[in-house]
């Protein structure tokens with residue numbers, strides 16, 4: 001079924017100074033829109049995808065997609081899904097961004113990593129060491145949480161994991177403000193994570 005082009009929850013300037021207005025406008029209005037539009041165009045050509053929710057297509061590793069359309073489904077379906085999550089978990093500090101994990105997610109992070117600081121280090125390493133384009137993730141798999149990274153627009157759903165939070169480390173996500181300084185962008189990200197949204201996602205993960 002066609003996927004929705006989700007609006008940014010806050011005005012693009014609301015993420016300043018951590019993520020700049022122009023990057024948010026281009027990232028959401030151009031890059032994300034292309035993923036959504038390209039996937040929706042593919043749907044009109046691939047009957048097997050009709051009526052299938054995007055998350056099911058990704059969970060099934062695009063197995064239902066004909067070979068000549070698999071790459072487009074993976075890149076643009078994954079891109080649409082990953083970015084929708086990204087907009088969902090980001091909030092300006094006045095709207096709940098920043099701070100520390102709460103609730104059941106906090107308990108899981110403390111148990112698995114030994115605390116928020118140790119978790120952040122592991123996540124930042126995943127984000128810094130993803131060569132080229134991709135994402136860093138906090139995932140839930142079964143009863144456990146873990147940190148992983150994926151290449152390109154691959155989704156943790158393709159690995160049987162549920163993405164709780166994700167950080168886009170494509171250059172289009174940070175280059176205007178941070179240029180080659182990906183680590184500074186990663187540090188800035190923590191000021192925008194809405195941990196209540198992350199907690200809600202954690203609690204509804206399968």
Ligand code: MN
Nearest residue numbers: 031168170173
């Ligand atoms: Mn992106």
